[in-house]
Amino acid sequence: MLRILIDIYYKLISGIILNCFLTAVAILALWHNFVTVHFRRRHDYRDTRSSRTHIKRPTSTTSGGGSRAHRSGSISSSSPLNDEGNLEEDPENNIEFDHTITSFETRPDEARTFNECNYEGKPTKELEDNPFQDILAAEDLKLVPNLKYYYAQYGIAIEEFEVETDDGFILDLWHLKHDDEKSLHPVLMLHGLLQSSGSFASSGRKSLAYFMHQSGFDIWLGNNRCGLKPKWNKSKFKNGKRRKWDWDIHEMVKFDMKALVNTVLEKTQYEKLTLIAHSQGTTQGFYGLTNGEVLYGDDEFRLADKLENFVALSPACYPGPLIFEKSFIKFMSLGIDHKWCFGNKSFLPMMLFAKKITKGVVIIPFMSYIMFNYLFDWNDSLWDRPLRDRHFLFSPVYISNKLMQWWLSPSKHKVSFKNGADIMFPPDKTWLPVENGAPVEKPVKPHLNSTRQNVSDFPHIMMFIPRQDRLINGEKLINHFIQHESHSLFKIWYIDEYSHLDVLWAHDTIERIGRPLVANLRLPKVSNKEATIEQ
Template identity: 55%
Template sequence: MVLDIIYALTSAVITTCFLTVLFVFSLWHNLVAAHFKPRDPRDTRSSSTGIKPGKRTRNSSAASGTPLALDTDHLNNINFDHLISSPQTNVEQSEDGQWDRNKQENPFGDLLYAEDTKLVPDLKHYYSQYGILVEEYEVETEDGFILELWHFTPADTKRVSGSKKHPMLLLHGLLQSSGSFASAGRKSLAYFFYESGFDVWLGNNRCGFKPKWNRNKVRNDSKWNWDMRDMVKYDLRALVTAVLEKTVKSKLTLVAHSQGTTQGLMGLANGETIYEDDFRLVDKVENFVALAPAMYPGPLLQERLFVRFMSRFIASPVFFGKRSFMPQMMMMRSLMVGTKLFSFLSYVMFNYLFDWNDTLWDKSLRNRHFLFSPVNISVKLMEWWLSQDIRKKTFKTYGNDIFPDAMTWFPIEGEFSRQKIPCHTNSKVSSADQYPYILLFVPKQDRLVDGERLINHFADYEPQELYKCWYIDEYSHLDVLWAHDVIDRIGRPVLDNIRVADDAM
C-alpha cells in the first residue's frame, strides 16, 4: 500500500515533467514545420522493409482506366496506389470551414459546407443532424470490465431485431475510441458504410473515457492489470458476441485500425491458444478489414527520443506507475475537450511523437477528430507495446512468435500444404470460405509499424484466395481514417471486395 503511494507520487512528478518537455518540443516542431518546411505529403525516407516479389512471382501490370493510378500485382493480390493528390483535389478551406466556392469544384464541397463546426465531444450531436440515432450499450466482459458499444440506427424508426443488414463492427486504435471512425461526419467511413446499407456498430475497449468495472469480479489490484492479451481474449470476444446476439447473425465484418488490427489478427491467427473454450473468432468473422495494420514494429519506435525514453523506462513503476498511463492526459481532456486549443495541442503532440501530419485531411474537420481521444489505457498495455525486455512477451520482442513470418496462419488443404510450409495454430481447412476474407490497407508513409513486412508474409505464406492488399503511397497512419479522399481509396474498395450474402443488404 505504502509502495503504491510512493509509485503514484514519483510517477506523477516524472510524467508531468515528461509531458511538459514533450509539449515544448512539439510546439517548436509545429512552428518550424508550419513556417519553414515544405508542405509535401510524401516521405522520401525508406521504410525498414521493402515489398519484395512473393514466391508466387509475376510482373506487375498497370491497371488502365482507373482513377486511382493503381499498379496491380494480380498473382500476389497487391494493389499499389501511386496517386499523389493534386492541390485541387482537396477543398481549400480554413479551420472554420470556409472556402472560395468559385475557386474549386469538388463533389465533397457541399458536404463540408453542411458540417457543423461546433466542437461537441458526443457523436449524437453530429449524427442527429444526419437523421441517425447513436444507441449506446454496455457490454460486460468475462473478467468484469464494462465496455461501450455504439450503434447507428435511423432516428425516425424503431430498430427491429434481426434486420437483414450485414453487421459491421468498427474497432479503434491505441489511445483512441471508435469515434475516430465517425468524426468526419458525412465523409467518415462509419457514415459511408451505414449509408451503403450496413448495420454499423462501433466497439470500444476497456476503460475508455470513464472506466467501469463489475466490482464483484474486479478487485482493485486488477483494474489496471491488463494488456493486449486480455483485450483479445475478453474485449474482442465480448464485442463480437454482443453484436451477433443483437443482430441475430452468425457472422460480421470486422473493420479495425492500428491496435484494433492487432487485436483482430491475434484472435484470428492465435485463437486456438487464446480462447480456452470452444469459442473460435474465425467462425464469427466473415471479413477482416485491417487499416494501417500493426503486426510488426516500424523504425519510428527506435528513432524518436521520447518514444525511446518510454521504451526504456515503461516497465519501471517509479517512472510510469502501475495503473493508468499518464492520467494527466485524461485530466486535461476533462477540462479542455470541446475547445480549439485542446484539439490543436492534441494534434501537435501526436504529430511530433508519431511523425504524421494533416496534409491530406479536411482542415475544417481536424479539430473534430481529436474530440474522441485520448482514452484511459493501462501502463501494462503501453508496456506491451513499447518494452524492450526480451523476457516479456511484447510487441517489440515477441512479434515473430505471435505472427511468425515463415508459417502459414490460415492453412488450407492444397497448394500450401504441398509446399510443406509449417502451420501456426489454426488447423487446416478444406476451403478459403472457412476463414474470413482479409483486406489489408497499408500506408507507405506509416513508419510507426512495418506494414511492408506483413504484405510480404501474406504474399509468401498465405493462400492467394484469402486476402487482398492495398499499398497506398501517400497515406500515413491516420490518413486511412481521416484523409479527404478516404471514401474513394478505402471505403469503396472495401465494399467492392468483401464477402456479403445477397440477402444481407
C-alpha cells in the same frame, strides 16, 4: 496499508517525472508548430519514407504470371498530381498499388520498389478543388465530444449499449440505427491505441462509419476496456484496485473482442459479422485469428468462426522504424517497465485529467494534433482541416500502463510488440492453412490453426497498408501473406500517399478505402425465406 503507501509513492514519483516529460514535449511541439507554420517554406514537415523492408517481386514463371497491369484510376475527391496510370495491379499476389498523389507535401521522397514516377513540374492543386467541399461546408464545426450531436443532424440515431466482459469490465458499444427494420449485414469497427471508435465516425458524412451505414450495413462501433470513462462490475473488483489496471493486449483479445463480437451477433441474429479495425484493433484481430487455439483454450468461442470479413487498416503486426528510432519512444521504452517512472495503473493520467477539466474542447484537440505531429512526423496534409480538431475529441482514452509495456517493453523476459512480434506472428509460418490453397497447397509449417478444407472456412481478409506509415512494418506483413498464405484468402491495397491516420481521416478516404472495401466484401447469400421477409 503498506500496499497503499507503495501506490502513493509510485503515484507521486511517476507524477513528477511524467509531468516534466509531458511539459517538455508540449513546449517542443508548440515550438515545432510555430516554426513550421511561420518560417519554413514547406507548410509542415512530413516523413514520407516507408519502412526498410522491400515488398518481394512476383516469382511466378507460368504464362502471364509475375506481370503487373497499370490502369488509370480517378480519385475524384482531388486532382492527382501524377499522370494517369496511377494504379498498378499484381493479380498474382492480389495486391493493388495506389500511386496516386494528390498533395505536393505527401509525395514519396524515395524511389518506389517497383517503378519510379516523376512528380516534378506537376501543378500544385490540392484540396481547394475538392468537389466534396459542399459536403464539408454543411458540417457543423462546433466542437461537441458526443457523436450523437453530429449524427442527429444526419438523421441517424445512435444507440448506446454497455457490454460486460467475462472478467468484469464494462465496454461501450455504439450502434448507428437505420430507419427501417430490415436485416442488414453487421459491421463491427474497432479502434487503435489511445483512441475510441469515434475515430471511424468523426469525419461526419465523409467518414467510413457514415459511408458504410449509407451503403446498407448495420454499423456497430466497439470500444475496448476503460476507454473514455473506465467502468467495472464493482462486485468483481472488491479490494482489487490494482487489478483494474492489470491487463494488456491478451485480455483485450480474450475478453473484449469476444464480448463485442458475441453481443453484436446476438443483437443482429447473424452467425458472422465483418470486423473493420485500425492499428491496435488489427493487432487484436490478427492475434485472435492466429493464436485463438491457445488464447481461448477450452472456450467454444473462436474468432475465425465469427468473422465473414476482416478489414485491417494500417495493420500492426510488426513494428516499424519509428519504434526504434524516435528519441521520445526510446525514452519511454527505457522507463516503461519501471513503476516509479510510469506508475502501476493508468498510462499518463495527467493527460486524461487535463482533458476532463477542459471538457475536451478547449486547447486539448489542438495540443493533441501538434504533439502527434511533432512526435510521429505526421501532419494533416490530406485531412479536411476544418474537421481536424473534431477528430481529437474522441481521443486520447484511458489505457493501462501494462498495455503500453506490451507495446514498448525492451525486456528480453517479456513478449512485447517491440521485441516479440515474430513470436506472436511468426513470419515464416502459415497462420490460416487451407487445403489446396495456392500457392501454399501444403503448408510446411502451420502456426496454431488446424488446416481447413476451404478458403471460405476462414474470414476474407482485406488490408489497406499506407506506404508512409513508419510506426508499423506493413511491407513485412505483405511479404508474409504473399509467401505463406493462400492468395484466395486476402486482398491488399498499398497506398503510396497515406500515413497511419490517413486511412481514417484523409479527404478521399471514401474513394480510396470505402468503395474498394464495399466492392470486395464477401457477403453471405440471402436465402429465399429471408428475401421474402424483407420484401
